[in-house]
Amino acid sequence: MSDWLIEATGLHTYYGASHILHGVDFRVARGEAIGLMGRNGMGKTTLIKSLLGLVPVRSGEITIAGKSMRGAAPYRIARAGIGYVPEGRGIFPTLSVIENLQMAARPGIDGRRHWTLERVLQTFPRLAERRHHGGTQLSGGEQQMLSIGRALMTHPDVLFLDEATEGLAPLIVAEIWQIIGKVRAEGIATVVVDKNFRSVLKSSDRAVVLVKGEVALDAPSASLASDPDQLNRLLGV
Secondary structure, eight states, X not given: OOOEEEEEXXXXXXXXXXXXXXXXXXXXXXXXXXXXXXXXXXXXXXXHHHHTTSSOEEEEEEEETTEEOTTOOHHHHHXXXXXXXOTTOOOOTTSBHHHHHHHXXXXXXXXXXXXXXXXXXXXXXXXXXXXXXXXXXXXXXXXXXXXXXXXXXXXXXXXXXXXXXXXXXHHHHHHHHHHHHHXXXXXXXXXXXXXXXXXXXXXXXXXXXXXXXXXXXXXXXHHHHTOHHHHHHHHOO
C-alpha cells in the first residue's frame, strides 16, 4: 500500500538486557482502525512507545508519512500528526478540564483547526459540565474522556489508545467505545489496545496480535472474530 501513514519494519526494542520486540513489522494506513492485541506482557505497550519515540529501538526503521522518524524526539513525532492516550491517562491533576485541553491545542500538520475547545466539550458533555473541575476531581471515566479530548485538540492523523477502557464502569465503557467510533468516522486512524477483545475486533478493520514480542497474526478483524480456535490459541479466550 502506498498510503501508509506509519510504517515500521524490523523493530527490536530492549529494556536493559531484556529483549522485548523481536523484529516487529507494523503499519497503519490513513483512516485505518487497528486492534493491537495479545496477552499481558507480549509487547503491545512497548511497541506503541517505540513508535512514539518514548522507548528507543535498538534496530529497525520507523517512517511517518514517508519521513524517517527512528531516533526522533517524542515531540517531533507528536507534531507529525500522532496523538496518544496513554495507559493511566496522564492528565495534569492540578489543571482544570479547560486548562488540560487548552494546553494541548495546536493545528494539524495541514493547518486544520476543527477540533476546537467548544467542539470537544460538545463531544464530551460530561467534561462540559465539569469544565472548571481539577483533574483530581474527575472520575476515572471522565479522566479518560479528558485524555481523549486532549489528544483530539492536537488534530492527529492517528490516535493511539493504550488500555482504552481499563478499570471503567460498564456504562462509561460503552460511552468510550461510542467516542472511538466517532473518531473513526472523522477519518482519524486509530490503534486501540484493550482487554475486551470483542469490542476491539468490532471497532477495528484489522487485528495485529503480538506473541512474545513478535507479530503472530495480522489479519482482518472480522476473520479473527469468527475463528474461536485462533482466539483461544493467540489470546486464551
